Amino acid sequence: MSRAGRVVEAVVVGLVGMTLGGLVGSTLGLTVPAAIVGGLNGAIGGARRIYRWRSPSGVVAFVLDSTWALVTSMSALVAHLVAAVQRDSTNYRTALSERANRHVYARGFRMRRGFLLTVGNVVNGAGAGPRIARIVADHEHVHVWQARAFGPFFPLLYGGWMVAGAVIGAVGWLVRPKRQPFAAAVDAWAYYRNPFEWWAYSREGRWPPPRVDASTVWSKPMTAARPSTR
Numbered sequence: 001m002s003r004a005g006r007v008v009e010a011v012v013v014g015l016v017g018m019t020l021g022g023l024v025g026s027t028l029g030l031t032v033p034a035a036i037v038g039g040l041n042g043a044i045g046g047a048r049r050i051y052r053w054r055s056p057s058g059v060v061a062f063v064l065d066s067t068w069a070l071v072t073s074m075s076a077l078v079a080h081l082v083a084a085v086q087r088d089s090t091n092y093r094t095a096l097s098e099r100a101n102r103h104v105y106a107r108g109f110r111m112r113r114g115f116l117l118t119v120g121n122v123v124n125g126a127g128a129g130p131r132i133a134r135i136v137a138d139h140e141h142v143h144v145w146q147a148r149a150f151g152p153f154f155p156l157l158y159g160g161w162m163v164a165g166a167v168i169g170a171v172g173w174l175v176r177p178k179r180q181p182f183a184a185a186v187d188a189w190a191y192y193r194n195p196f197e198w199w200a201y202s203r204e205g206r207w208p209p210p211r212v213d214a215s216t217v218w219s220k221p222m223t224a225a226r227p228s229t230r
Contacts, residue, residue, distance in 0.1 A: 006048075006049065009047070011046070013051070014040070014046055016042060016062075016066070017038040017065075021035045021066050021067070022038065023067075024067045038073070041066065041077065042065075045065070045121075048094070048097060049098050050100060050102060050121075061121070064148040064149075064151070065120075068148070069120070069151045072119070072120035072121075072151070073121065075119050076103070076121050076122040079119040079120070079122040080122065082108060083109070083124070086108070091106050092105055096132075096133060102122070102141060103121060104122075106127045106128070107124070107125065107127070108122065108123075109124045110124050110125045116136070116140050118143035118144055120144075121147070121148075123143075126140075138205065139201065139204040139206075142204075143196065146200075154196075157196070161190070161194045161195065163190075165189035165194060169186035184216070188213075193217055198221075202222040202224075202225065203223055203225060204225065205225030205226065207222075
């Protein structure tokens, strides 16, 4: 698509996103901030052509990002800002983002070394490697849609499980300290037993996850693995 076409898509999608966000925000007395988030999400998504308009999934993704999932779309804007500050021309992974209903950065906002991190509709940490494309499509893309489906409840549910899981893992380690290292005991409950991660790893076809003691996580996959597209 020409540069002019990208500008037109950015403007149109931004205006529609602003309208949708403002309408939702007006029900809570937050018309202006909601409109700003919806507009920015739409403008960035339009400029980078992430939404697959010819598929129902693209329309649904955009509508959810602009309404029900505005909270996670707002957090995604923070991830965009972090990536922008990094000033790396190769940071944005266009091949994994365009018409894929998501943004993907090679670096971006990361919290844990060696792990990708999805914030709203933004996947971070997708550096080089032969398996990255499949991890993004099979695992991180699940998180993108989890954020859309659960909307404002997603960060509460995910974060709440991590806190409670960390406590359970720590108590379990105190009761049986020799079974595994403290960090692994906490990680098993806070991260790997988290239903959202269990779902994503299962969809990726890697359950139990590699380098994890199978006896410390849920015994069976939550769902069937996604058919390989390679």
